[in-house]
Amino acid sequence: IGYPFGKLDIIAVPEFGYGAMENAGAITFRDVLLLLDPATTSIDVRRMSTSVISHELAHQWFGNIVTPAWWDDIWLNEAFATWMEYHIVQQVRPDQAADLQRADQALDAMERDALPSARQIRQPIDTNDAIYGAFDGITYAKGMAVLGMFEAYVGADSFRKAIALHLTKFRFGNATAEDFFASVSEGTGKELTPALRSFIEQNGLPQVELSLACANKESPKVTLRQSRFLPILEAGDTKHHWQIPVCVRSDASQACWMLDRVDQTNALHTKTCPKWVMPNANAIGYYRFALDADALRALVTAAADGKLAQTETMALASNVRAGLYNGTVSARAALDAATVFLRSNNHQVVSFARDILVTIREIIDAGMLGKFEMWTRTMLPADISLEVIAGEDDERHLTRVIRAEIAIVLARDQALRTKAQKKGELALAALEKGQPLGSVISIDLLPTVLSTTLDVGGPQVHERIAALLGKTTDSALRRYLLLTLAYSHDSGLAEKSAELMLDPRVRSNETRAVLFPLSHTRETRPVVWRFVQTHFDDYIAKVSLLHQGLTPLLTADFCTPESVNEVEHFFVPKLDTMAGGARSLLVATETISACAAMANTQRDSAHGVLWGFKPPRT
Numbered sequence: 001i002g003y004p005f006g007k008l009d010i011i012a013v014p015e016f017g018y019g020a021m022e023n024a025g026a027i028t029f030r031d032v033l034l035l036l037d038p039a040t041t042s043i044d045v046r047r048m049s050t051s052v053i054s055h056e057l058a059h060q061w062f063g064n065i066v067t068p069a070w071w072d073d074i075w076l077n078e079a080f081a082t083w084m085e086y087h088i089v090q091q092v093r094p095d096q097a098a099d100l101q102r103a104d105q106a107l108d109a110m111e112r113d114a115l116p117s118a119r120q121i122r123q124p125i126d127t128n129d130a131i132y133g134a135f136d137g138i139t140y141a142k143g144m145a146v147l148g149m150f151e152a153y154v155g156a157d158s159f160r161k162a163i164a165l166h167l168t169k170f171r172f173g174n175a176t177a178e179d180f181f182a183s184v185s186e187g188t189g190k191e192l193t194p195a196l197r198s199f200i201e202q203n204g205l206p207q208v209e210l211s212l213a214c215a216n217k218e219s220p221k222v223t224l225r226q227s228r229f230l231p232i233l234e235a236g237d238t239k240h241h242w243q244i245p246v247c248v249r250s251d252a253s254q255a256c257w258m259l260d261r262v263d264q265t266n267a268l269h270t271k272t273c274p275k276w277v278m279p280n281a282n283a284i285g286y287y288r289f290a291l292d293a294d295a296l297r298a299l300v301t302a303a304a305d306g307k308l309a310q311t312e313t314m315a316l317a318s319n320v321r322a323g324l325y326n327g328t329v330s331a332r333a334a335l336d337a338a339t340v341f342l343r344s345n346n347h348q349v350v351s352f353a354r355d356i357l358v359t360i361r362e363i364i365d366a367g368m369l370g371k372f373e374m375w376t377r378t379m380l381p382a383d384i385s386l387e388v389i390a391g392e393d394d395e396r397h398l399t400r401v402i403r404a405e406i407a408i409v410l411a412r413d414q415a416l417r418t419k420a421q422k423k424g425e426l427a428l429a430a431l432e433k434g435q436p437l438g439s440v441i442s443i444d445l446l447p448t449v450l451s452t453t454l455d456v457g458g459p460q461v462h463e464r465i466a467a468l469l470g471k472t473t474d475s476a477l478r479r480y481l482l483l484t485l486a487y488s489h490d491s492g493l494a495e496k497s498a499e500l501m502l503d504p505r506v507r508s509n510e511t512r513a514v515l516f517p518l519s520h521t522r523e524t525r526p527v528v529w530r531f532v533q534t535h536f537d538d539y540i541a542k543v544s545l546l547h548q549g550l551t552p553l554l555t556a557d558f559c560t561p562e563s564v565n566e567v568e569h570f571f572v573p574k575l576d577t578m579a580g581g582a583r584s585l586l587v588a589t590e591t592i593s594a595c596a597a598m599a600n601t602q603r604d605s606a607h608g609v610l611w612g613f614k615p616p617r618t
């Protein structure tokens with residue numbers, strides 16, 4: 001189906017409040033996504049640029065050729081554009097590992113979908129507020145993941161034919177989800193409507209519990225059992241039921257089934273008992289999985305031995321962290337697994353290891369932080385270089401960047417921090433003279449490295465960074481300077497950083513880049529909270545309508561039951577001033593409760609690991 005609009009322009013707009021807007025034939029983008037300097041742009045920004053451009057191009061078909069009849073079906077635009085995005089990137093830029101980015105985004109959606117109040121992909125819309133709420137990770141990423149799962153289930157060719165049929169049938173008209181379900185069933189010759197509805201018109205996230213039984217001379221039997229994934233103590237509707245395409249891979253075989261009952265036992269096509277079983281082959285299924293402790297350990301060992309696909313190791317790592325929240329994985333098992341993930345060659349897997357560590361850091365007593373840092377330092381590979389390495393491939397580079405962040409920010413590795421501080425000083429001086437960073441440091445390492453210079457130099461260095469923000473219009477560089485401010489754990493500096501968000505040197509669409517990361521860290525979170533309470537009106541006046549509604553999420557990383565009351569008390573009277581604020585507030589309070597319950601369940605286990613830990617003698 002050809003491009004129908006005659007011409008196509010892409011236009012960079014400074015201070016654009018959104019990522020991009022897919023106007024037919026004239027797409028507007030936030031400047032940072034289009035105005036890239038090949039010499040200085042980070043891998044991260046380059047990838048984001050390719051993805052967003054692909055996404056907006058896809059909208060010319062999904063949105064502009066066929067338009068949803070009403071806002072409840074905005075997923076027919078956004079889920080499809082996101083799903084197409086990865087197909088396009090995979091073809092035009094195979095070096096950007098679209099399959100890994102896809103898996104990463106799908107796993108991220110599962111985090112949001114775990115809350116009791118999670119939105120449906122197709123959610124009735126009866127207020128203007130609800131329209132704002134619809135542009136979230138559920139619509140985009142869960143929608144994309146669900147489409148990808150059914151695409152894999154029917155086969156890519158068959159699915160493509162069904163989509164083409166749909167676009168032809170409704171060309172320059174409006175379509176609803178029902179129309180789309182009918183097109184899929186007609187185009188693929190399979191009645192998939194009930195299965196699709198179970199994901200698109202029902203909220204929440206399925207968990208598939210897998211158990212394996214091996215008997216002599218018989219094919220091993222796999223029992224799958226579905227339930228709703230919910231954090232400990234969260235009161236959500238547990239009567240949810242899905243029709244889930246499940247694919248299971250082991251060292252001996254692979255098999256796929258439609259899990260449409262609560263539990264189901266199937267035989268594997270092999271006679272040998274598998275050493276390990278991966279309950280979500282290629283991480284294409286939209287579900288969490290649970291295994292008993294031995295089976296989990298076997299799967300982590302398989303990952304360590306390189307037996308899993310990269311997407312599978314990502315799904316495993318993400319599952320391990322999620323398991324802390326619903327109690328299917330202990331802190332001890334999660335930390336054991338993290339030692340394997342920290343050594344992965346895939347930067348997303350290392351990022352999941354970091355997320356596990358950040359979660360544990362959050363729930364341990366303050367007196368245990370030193371032990372935690374020592375543990376983390378010991379588990380990291382020793383040779384973390386901060387140098388610019390010519391010709392280094394993207395994945396290797398990104399992995400090194402994330403390990404350096406863990407070593408410097410989480411493990412407080414003193415030797416590395418000293419090196420970083422000197423490099424940060426050089427980088428800052430170069431930037432002040434308007435010189436390229438060149439051989440000093442690669443741009444993606446700038447926030448990590450410069451944050452150590454900031455920690456040592458204090459308010460004086462803070463002011464130098466602020467002055468640079470007043471000078472440079474390079475959006476990508478600005479992004480990294482802002483992130484630098486967020487990497488400091490110093491609460492005094494965090495206060496200055498928060499205040500800076502109201503300064504004209506910081507653009508309205510940049511405030512989040514500092515406040516959200518600062519809110520993720522136990523030392524600086526109270527500062528952000530005080531800032532929001534003190535400067536609420538000024539903050540709301542500065543940010544875009546969409547971001548106003550997200551303000552309550554700045555409190556979502558609190559982890560005690562008392563915080564829930566405090567946060568509600570403050571925001572409830574203000575909900576009228578924030579479009580979509582009610583939903584964000586609910587997400588924030590549910591996230592806080594989930595963390596508090598998880599902390600109570602897992603704290604002793606985490607302390608046990610750290611108490612028992614003896615650093616190796618050097």
Ligand SMILES: [Zn+2]
Pocket residue numbers: 055059077078081
């Ligand atoms: Zn879009």
